[in-house]
Amino acid sequence: MAETTNEIYRTMDLALRIGELLLSSGAGASDVKAQMENVAYACGLRGSTSDVTFTELAMSHQARSDEPALIQLRQVRYRQVDFGDLTQVDHLVRDLLAGRVTREEAATRLKRITSTGHSRPKWSVTLGLGVMGAGIGMVLAGDWVVIGIAFVGSVGVDVIQRYMSRRRWPVFYQQVAGGLFATLLAAGIAKAGLDVAPSRVITASIVLLLAGVSFLGAVQDALTGFPLTSGARILEAVIATAGAIAGVSGGLTLARVLHIGLGTLDPGSVRFADLPMLAIGGALTAAAYAFSSYVPYRALLPIAVIGALAMAVYDLAANNRVGTNWASGVAAVVIGVVSWAVSGRARVPALVVVTAAIVPLLPGLSIYRGLALFGAGESSGLLALANAAAILIALSSGVLLGQYIAQPLKREARRLESRLSGPRLVGPLSARAPHLRRRKRAPE
Structure with missing residues (x-):
């Protein structure tokens, strides 16, 4: 004592x-x-x-x-x-x-x-985020031109945000600047007459701006009895995402004023890549995000495999008319279950694995679709944005459900149930568990 x-x-x-x-x-x-x-x-x-x-x-x-x-x-x-x-x-x-x-x-x-x-220089992190954007371009069935432009867009967004962060601009304005840059890049490509779908460029770039980590933590707090912290985190995530939406919306408006047609998206016309390319894009996106977040090298390959598996599960569920929201939730549950075993072998917290693996599933396309439809005067844009919010909730709650399913209910955990409020994404279950195991092995 x-x-x-x-x-x-x-x-x-x-x-x-x-x-x-x-x-x-x-x-x-x-x-x-x-x-x-x-x-x-x-x-x-x-x-x-x-x-x-x-x-x-x-x-x-x-x-x-x-x-x-x-x-x-x-x-x-x-x-x-x-x-x-x-x-x-x-x-x-x-x-x-x-x-x-x-x-x-x-x-x-x-x-x-x-x-x-x-542990890594800033330039390598910026390149890693560019590779993440290129991976999203692959997921969206983009050709090599789209993939290259998505790489440039993601790099540009990161450079702008780093510049603004050094000058202590609030996160909201950093998000606005990132969304505006991504949209204006797509507008410039459309003006140049390149045969590239601007929606894929914008989507690949704004995935970097979506608050996946904040939403994951907020939903976990809400489910485990911390409503105050959950509400604050949700507000932070909403403001950050609203900044990205404002930037994209501003870019679409400016493009319209300049008579640059970016086109609108019909909710049923979006096509993802075929399964092999979808899995490769998911693996590349997840591993690149992990690299940019300074995840140890030993965990990058397992994270890539889980990212590919999640996209394959999503594709299988979506093609069986499950619906986008449920397909995202099922893929997130798989991420939560598999990451529990993988994180132990890779010697990293489960939070590291699940955060990187859900990045390819973030609803950047739904957000852009909603904004494009709004810009065209279509009321269905609100439904697209609501669908994006539903996907984010499905991803966060699905990952946590997977952790609940995966974590074994040991005897010492049951004895300390009052001390536990949910599955551990970071750290061991309890300080007392090792003592109980040693006591059990002690000779009579």
């Missing part, structure tokens, strides 16, 4: 710093709360409580009923998502729970993780 006030504060500070990095990297509030309490338990602090909101973490401990509680707060400062750092922190928590490192060693490792820069 931690015996002094100073030791208690040291333990809570370590737990809060770990929770801050997990929350800023997109982990759900239930995962963050569980790992904060696991860290405290592993460091000898019993009876601590923690609370998670969108921008603040709190932890308290009351040694005796006649003594005041010790409370620490920490503000969450969001930064660029780095799944490499997230993976290292996940390993750090597991080492701490297993007793392989002390609290002081864990604090030193954490400081080294947070103070070290990204």
